[in-house]
Amino acid sequence: MSIRIGILGYGNLGRGIECAIKQNPDMELVAVFTRRDPKTVNILHEGVQVYHVDEAVKMKDKIDVLILCGGSATDLPKQTKEYAQYFNVVDSFDTHARIPEHFDAVNEAAMNNNKVAMISVGWDPGMFSLNRLYANAILPHGCDYTFWGKGVSQGHSDAIRRVEGVKNGKQYTVPVEDALERVRAGENPALTTREKHTRECYVVAEEGADKARIEAEIKNMPNYFADYDTTVTFITEEELKEHHSGIPHGGFVIRSGKTGWNEENSHIIEYSLKLDSNPEFTASVIVAYARATYRMSQEGMKGCKTVFDVAPAYLSPVSAEELRKHLL
Amino acid sequence: MSIRIGILGYGNLGRGIECAIKQNPDMELVAVFTRRDPKTVNILHEGVQVYHVDEAVKMKDKIDVLILCGGSATDLPKQTKEYAQYFNVVDSFDTHARIPEHFDAVNEAAMNNNKVAMISVGWDPGMFSLNRLYANAILPHGCDYTFWGKGVSQGHSDAIRRVEGVKNGKQYTVPVEDALERVRAGENPALTTREKHTRECYVVAEEGADKARIEAEIKNMPNYFADYDTTVTFITEEELKEHHSGIPHGGFVIRSGKTGWNEENSHIIEYSLKLDSNPEFTASVIVAYARATYRMSQEGMKGCKTVFDVAPAYLSPVSAEELRKHLL
Numbered sequence: 169m170s171i172r173i174g175i176l177g178y179g180n181l182g183r184g185i186e187c188a189i190k191q192n193p194d195m196e197l198v199a200v201f202t203r204r205d206p207k208t209v210n211i212l213h214e215g216v217q218v219y220h221v222d223e224a225v226k227m228k229d230k231i232d233v234l235i236l237c238g239g240s241a242t243d244l245p246k247q248t249k250e251y252a253q254y255f256n257v258v259d260s261f262d263t264h265a266r267i268p269e270h271f272d273a274v275n276e277a278a279m280n281n282n283k284v285a286m287i288s289v290g291w292d293p294g295m296f297s298l299n300r301l302y303a304n305a306i307l308p309h310g311c312d313y314t315f316w317g318k319g320v321s322q323g324h325s326d327a328i329r330r331v332e333g334v335k336n337g338k339q340y341t342v343p344v345e346d347a348l349e350r351v352r353a354g355e356n357p358a359l360t361t362r363e364k365h366t367r368e369c370y371v372v373a374e375e376g377a378d379k380a381r382i383e384a385e386i387k388n389m390p391n392y393f394a395d396y397d398t399t400v401t402f403i404t405e406e407e408l409k410e411h412h413s414g415i416p417h418g419g420f421v422i423r424s425g426k427t428g429w430n431e432e433n434s435h436i437i438e439y440s441l442k443l444d445s446n447p448e449f450t451a452s453v454i455v456a457y458a459r460a461t462y463r464m465s466q467e468g469m470k471g472c473k474t475v476f477d478v479a480p481a482y483l484s485p486v487s488a489e490e491l492r493k494h495l496l
Numbered sequence: 497m498s499i500r501i502g503i504l505g506y507g508n509l510g511r512g513i514e515c516a517i518k519q520n521p522d523m524e525l526v527a528v529f530t531r532r533d534p535k536t537v538n539i540l541h542e543g544v545q546v547y548h549v550d551e552a553v554k555m556k557d558k559i560d561v562l563i564l565c566g567g568s569a570t571d572l573p574k575q576t577k578e579y580a581q582y583f584n585v586v587d588s589f590d591t592h593a594r595i596p597e598h599f600d601a602v603n604e605a606a607m608n609n610n611k612v613a614m615i616s617v618g619w620d621p622g623m624f625s626l627n628r629l630y631a632n633a634i635l636p637h638g639c640d641y642t643f644w645g646k647g648v649s650q651g652h653s654d655a656i657r658r659v660e661g662v663k664n665g666k667q668y669t670v671p672v673e674d675a676l677e678r679v680r681a682g683e684n685p686a687l688t689t690r691e692k693h694t695r696e697c698y699v700v701a702e703e704g705a706d707k708a709r710i711e712a713e714i715k716n717m718p719n720y721f722a723d724y725d726t727t728v729t730f731i732t733e734e735e736l737k738e739h740h741s742g743i744p745h746g747g748f749v750i751r752s753g754k755t756g757w758n759e760e761n762s763h764i765i766e767y768s769l770k771l772d773s774n775p776e777f778t779a780s781v782i783v784a785y786a787r788a789t790y791r792m793s794q795e796g797m798k799g800c801k802t803v804f805d806v807a808p809a810y811l812s813p814v815s816a817e818e819l820r821k822h823l824l
Contacts, residue, residue, distance in 0.1 A: 187757050191636045212757050268821050288824055295630070297824045298808055299767075302623070304823065305784040305811035306777075308519045352770070427780055429515050429540050433772035435780075439627075440768075442680070444761035449634075452755055452763075456633040476809040476819055480626055483633035491804055493596050495632065496616055496625045 170196040177237035184451025228254040252277040252285040275472035290450040299439040303423035310425025315343035319417025333377030417446035498524040505565035512779025556582040580605040580613040603800035618778040627767040631751035638753025643671035647745025661705030745774040
């Protein structure tokens with residue numbers, strides 16, 4: 169019998185979950201829940217119903233894992249602990265600094281209701297976190313580096329669009345190649361914010377807007393751009409659409425460490441992602457962890473879990489015997 | 497209280513375990529066991545005793561985890577199931593094709609005696625296997641690639657040294673850069689053995705030996721070299737010692753996969769290692785899994801386990817709360 173999945177929230181991530189379910193024959197999409205009028209939401213699966221979010225709890229016995237696809241700022245802090253009372257859930261809560269309080273709130277709800285609630289699943293937090301953990305455990309004496317990109321930062325793109333005279337815009341975070349090479353060479357450099365990443369902005373200005381002022385305003389924006397080498401390129405709406413409509417991302421997690429009685433040997437562990445679609449990849453990670461969530465729940469586990477708590481075998485549809493035979 | 501570790505077998509790997517224990521303050525080396533005369537074995541830790549291997553079982557209550565540092569060809573198939581009767585154990589059994597039977601034999605011994613026996617720990621099998629599993633679970637539609645090197649292959653170096661007229665020699669396995677780039681570009685190429693790796697041999701010939709014959713014999717050796725582009729470079733014993741006395745290794749695990757309703761988006765997941773010392777890195781992985789072995793045993797688990805069965809949090813000396821706060 170397949171694992172019955174519900175999706176709550178149908179934006180880029182929810183759509184990515186739908187696509188990922190299609191690639192996993194042991195899973196079945198049962199329902200999509202939305203805050204919008206369900207009649208206005210068209211999903212990809214034929215024969216699967218879209219419901220208003222208020223209908224979700226009524227379907228708790230028809231869904232094995234509910235995947236929460238809301239945002240980390242306001243949706244998930246409420247939703248995950250709410251729905252963990254009724255469902256096994258997975259979310260992609262990505263506000264790193266608030267993970268401990270989110271964990272505590274969700275854990276209470278899940279423990280009290282014998283549910284498994286998997287939080288902060290994706291690639292960062294998620295696969296990048298896992299790689300930081302593995303590499304730190306293996307090489308206790310070393311330095312960690314995380315580089316992001318080349319990829320679209322939604323937050324920085326939004327910041328550009330808030331500048332007066334800007335009609336549209338997109339921002340790419342780009343790792344500095346020279347810094348990457350120094351890290352890979354085992355130099356263990358101390359890198360400033362500016363030395364690690366550059367920021368490339370593609371901006372569509374409104375008719376007659378003062379481009380020099382826009383450029384200066386972007387480049388000097390505190391927190392977002394002032395600490396980086398930022399380039400601003402003005403393009404047309406058509407160029408933006410043609411060349412910058414994707415949502416690529418990726419990055420690098422590198423640990424450089426020493427071993428030996430006198431730490432005479434150096435080692436580099438590197439994990440990298442190059443993603444055409446950030447939401448679809450995040451969704452693919454989430455769906456694998458939804459499988460783990462279901463199985464862990466079936467085994468009687470409960471409470472809030474993160475990627476750190478999941479034995480890798482739970483993620484695969486393949487049996488333990490086959491995994492040992494073919495992947496070990 | 498620290499985790500009490502015993503080492504059985506004191507070659508390159510055993511020495512690496514000793515070095516790794518020094519970097520992990522929650523662990524303590526209790527004893528080293530050897531088949532040689534213990535008086536002839538000098539270890540690095542002061543105040544730690546070397547015993548004959550026949551003394552090991554008598555010390556079963558003084559050791560939390562016994563790390564088995566023998567070879568996969570003849571030692572571990574006997575030792576792991578033997579010692580899993582008395583100790584929690586970790587081994588680095590790396591004969592991929594024989595892992596299922598090794599698992600079954602070790603599992604029986606460990607289950608019957610309430611011990612945890614962790615097998616096939618290191619980087620391949622080990623970290624590479626984990627990365628294959630994670631990447632396959634995330635991207636079910638895709639292709640796997642593993643490249644090894646640049647690094648010393650012990651088996652191939654041994655094969656060179658068996659050629660008549662060869663005094664000494666060392667072989668490096670080298671991934672073909674062009675093949676790596678094609679994989680990273682998402683081309684999903686079908687690569688032959690020859691297209692993936694080259695083999696570089698550094699050979700010290702005996703006085704007056706026929707170098708042309710040696711070169712031909714190496715290059716045409718079935719299984720080892722015939723299927724590869726192999727280079728043979730004759731050097732002196734001094735050059736070999738000066739430039740080729742290290743045991744570096746490493747490699748790349750890459751999965752290239754598609755997502756999207758019509759698989760319109762490509763993704764590349766890459767994990768790579770660049771290691772100055774193959775045995776010291778392997779030892780560092782093993783020591784992290786020895787910690788996991790101890791903890792899983794403390795929680796009442798038993799039986800044979802592999803890296804696939806270990807939730808990542810068990811590997812770290814840091815508490816779950818701290819991990820969530822700082823690494824997630």
